[in-house]
Amino acid sequence: MLSKEQVVTILQTIKDPHLHKNLVETGALRQLSIKEHLVSLKIALAKIKTEEQMKVQQAIVQKLKEQGAESVGLRFEQLSEEEIEKLGGLPEDDVSPLLSKQSKTVFIGIASGKGGVGKSTVSVNLAVALGRLGHKVGILDADIYGFSVPDMMGIEERPTTADNHIIPVERFGVKVMSMGFFVEDNSPVIWRGPRLGKMFNNFFSEVNWGELDFLIIDLPPGTGDVALSSHILLPDMKEIIVTTPHPTAAFVAARAGEMAHKTNHEIIGVIENMAYYQSKKTGEIEFVFGRGGGEKLSNVLNTELLGHIPLQQPDENSTVFAPSVYFNDHPIGRIYDEIAEKVVQHIKK
Numbered sequence: 001m002l003s004k005e006q007v008v009t010i011l012q013t014i015k016d017p018h019l020h021k022n023l024v025e026t027g028a029l030r031q032l033s034i035k036e037h038l039v040s041l042k043i044a045l046a047k048i049k050t051e052e053q054m055k056v057q058q059a060i061v062q063k064l065k066e067q068g069a070e071s072v073g074l075r076f077e078q079l080s081e082e083e084i085e086k087l088g089g090l091p092e093d094d095v096s097p098l099l100s101k102q103s104k105t106v107f108i109g110i111a112s113g114k115g116g117v118g119k120s121t122v123s124v125n126l127a128v129a130l131g132r133l134g135h136k137v138g139i140l141d142a143d144i145y146g147f148s149v150p151d152m153m154g155i156e157e158r159p160t161t162a163d164n165h166i167i168p169v170e171r172f173g174v175k176v177m178s179m180g181f182f183v184e185d186n187s188p189v190i191w192r193g194p195r196l197g198k199m200f201n202n203f204f205s206e207v208n209w210g211e212l213d214f215l216i217i218d219l220p221p222g223t224g225d226v227a228l229s230s231h232i233l234l235p236d237m238k239e240i241i242v243t244t245p246h247p248t249a250a251f252v253a254a255r256a257g258e259m260a261h262k263t264n265h266e267i268i269g270v271i272e273n274m275a276y277y278q279s280k281k282t283g284e285i286e287f288v289f290g291r292g293g294g295e296k297l298s299n300v301l302n303t304e305l306l307g308h309i310p311l312q313q314p315d316e317n318s319t320v321f322a323p324s325v326y327f328n329d330h331p332i333g334r335i336y337d338e339i340a341e342k343v344v345q346h347i348k349k
């Protein structure tokens, strides 16, 4: 009968194909049972369901049989992101160019304490405004349950693929990727936990973003699995927090700010959306949703207030279909241009 030590010795001779470390060093052995000549084991690899996994499988089975096992039961699972990180991460050639050490892309997560404050609207318009300033910009709709970016930008086409990678849809000079592209008939996404985190990772590993100066990431409201994944995958991400002017909204938004602090994400600033309503007829300003939330939040988070965006719809008579995009012939489009300038200045500093 084989001993546990013999199995471990065999695993020392086989490498994880992506981490280039042997299976003992990577802590791959998850379960082992040896009953007479039947050996059952579960092995964790950095990547599974690949051709390389098949090779590892063949090597383990062959070596165990050489040592006297008559039958081998072998199952695989994936090492967790934390484990891969602890092992030094995947080598550069396994990492999306956007995440490689040479990458110059600035990641900006747009966060809010709760839904409905205009986080997606701000994400879309900041991306479009940065594009207007001449930057190469992408937007990732990481609000996986509440995706809305394609509709907001009036995108009707779907991404194409090339060389086994997904090519983002381009609109108004911005490369767009969203869960919404992969869901039929607006049906809800019901994933939780690790699967959700994996989807977030896929947005990098399986998408060919090309060269980008900025990737704007529309984060889901609140503090959940995606926020955690973004911390692991994008430790250098910066954040902008969106709030409405009501002091209570700012109080809730402060939680999103706290999350950014906890994950060591630098906060670029705060945007106060739905700040006021200005009558087109009389010019009179009304603070429909209260006042001072943006100032309060930026004080609490010790960061800049990047701008106040009033309540107003984009130009309804525009010939271009894009329900939530403010172009620079619209007063709000120009406010977004100013905010984009401030963001660029902040990054330069």
Ligand SMILES: Nc1ncnc2c1ncn2[C@@H]1O[C@H](COP(=O)(O)OP(=O)(O)OP(=O)(O)O)[C@@H](O)[C@H]1O
Pocket (backbone or CB within 6 Å): 112, 114, 115, 116, 117, 118, 119, 120, 121, 122, 143, 146, 148, 220, 221, 273, 274, 309, 310, 311, 312, 313, 324
């Ligand atoms: N400044 C504004 N003026 C008028 N309408 C606005 C403004 N900002 C956002 N809206 C509208 O408010 C609604 C909510 O905005 P949006 O979807 O961007 O919020 P959100 O915070 O991303 O919400 P969720 O997290 O639920 O996706 C949308 O219908 C949007 O068009």
